[in-house]
Amino acid sequence: MAAEAKTEPIATRQAYGAALVELGEAHEEVVALDADLAVSTQSIKFGKRFPERFFNCGAAEANMMSMACGLAATGKVPYCSTFAIFAAGRAYDQVRLGIAHNELKVRIGASHGGVSLGEDGASHQMIEDIALMRAMPRMQVVVPADYNQAYRAVIDSFEANDEPMYLRLGRPATPIVYKEIPETLAGGVDVLREGKDITLIATGHMVWRAVEAAESLEREDGVEAEVLNVSVLKPIQSGPVLESVSKTGVAVTAEEHRVVGGLADAVRQVAAEQHPVPIFAVGMGDEFGVSGTAEACMEHFGLTASGIADRAREALLLKPIVSRPPLFGPEWT
Numbered sequence: 001m002a003a004e005a006k007t008e009p010i011a012t013r014q015a016y017g018a019a020l021v022e023l024g025e026a027h028e029e030v031v032a033l034d035a036d037l038a039v040s041t042q043s044i045k046f047g048k049r050f051p052e053r054f055f056n057c058g059a060a061e062a063n064m065m066s067m068a069c070g071l072a073a074t075g076k077v078p079y080c081s082t083f084a085i086f087a088a089g090r091a092y093d094q095v096r097l098g099i100a101h102n103e104l105k106v107r108i109g110a111s112h113g114g115v116s117l118g119e120d121g122a123s124h125q126m127i128e129d130i131a132l133m134r135a136m137p138r139m140q141v142v143v144p145a146d147y148n149q150a151y152r153a154v155i156d157s158f159e160a161n162d163e164p165m166y167l168r169l170g171r172p173a174t175p176i177v178y179k180e181i182p183e184t185l186a187g188g189v190d191v192l193r194e195g196k197d198i199t200l201i202a203t204g205h206m207v208w209r210a211v212e213a214a215e216s217l218e219r220e221d222g223v224e225a226e227v228l229n230v231s232v233l234k235p236i237q238s239g240p241v242l243e244s245v246s247k248t249g250v251a252v253t254a255e256e257h258r259v260v261g262g263l264a265d266a267v268r269q270v271a272a273e274q275h276p277v278p279i280f281a282v283g284m285g286d287e288f289g290v291s292g293t294a295e296a297c298m299e300h301f302g303l304t305a306s307g308i309a310d311r312a313r314e315a316l317l318l319k320p321i322v323s324r325p326p327l328f329g330p331e332w333t
Helices: 012-026 044-049 061-073 084-090 092-100 129-135 147-159 204-221 238-248 263-274 294-300 305-316 319-323
Strands: 030-034 054-056 077-083 107-111 140-142 165-168 189-193 198-202 225-230 232-234 251-258 279-284
Touching: 012 030, 012 044, 012 077, 012 107, 012 147, 030 044, 030 061, 044 054, 061 077, 061 084, 061 092, 077 084, 084 092, 084 107, 084 129, 084 165, 107 147, 129 140, 129 165, 129 232, 129 251, 129 263, 147 165, 189 204, 189 238, 198 204, 198 238, 198 263, 198 305, 204 225, 204 251, 204 305, 225 238, 225 263, 232 263, 238 251, 238 263, 251 263, 251 305, 263 279, 279 305
Parallel strands: 030 054, 030 077, 077 107, 107 165, 140 165, 198 225, 198 251, 251 279
Antiparallel strands: 140 232, 189 225
16 A cells, blocks of 8 residues: 655644554564553554454553564564553553563554643643653654654664654644655654754644744844754664754754753754754643643643753854854954
């Protein structure tokens, strides 16, 4: 079945369901498990096409991860689907000791990540899952930017190395960033827009907002912002990040997640070790989510294009201070 690229806003979880069916048709060893949320996670598409390879584990996420361990140990490639709050939170122990510690080829499709989950409120808005999975040994972490990239991410996940993988997906329909389904995720860092004044580094639902912020900065301030999409947060590809920040001298990260342990920390670690520059962050602080529509929640926490642009303007104020010659260097004699 040939994949069809989308052009209108659509949720990344929809791509997960469609790509799972393609994987199931190509590989008999692919199986899918869900924790009674198959309609929401879209694994229902796989269940209808391959009922003999689909397992609804009920509201028992920990058991689902343990079942995935057994299936993976016998040569199957399990795709476990549930909300991010349950995949990374409730089932953390089973993911850590069962899947990651044993280096099993299990793919975790964690849907409804971040505050854009919306009306379900703080109890279900998972904002620390990337931090938990990044810190877990041997766990790969992938956060696609839109439907088309999410489709590629799921397809590529089968051929990726045998270490477990955490795929973070979203609930709301989001604008398309990639006009076609990419041929590959490659290293997981794409330059979407070239610029020389500042680097905007985003992941997931914040990528299209970063592109809008860059357009706003150029239109209103004459600032040429370079935009990077980091879809693979672990292992993060340092080359493109370093190349960009060394050119612009300052950066802003943007994520629908706590800045602690997420994209901001990953980028700052790369820069601090190899090319220190000021790196500001847009993301969740020391706070939980709130109840409201997806967009209202994003606006409440400043996770918007205007929020990124305003942060960039703050960051640019530091650029002349950092880039001036050393106080006692030859230029000052």
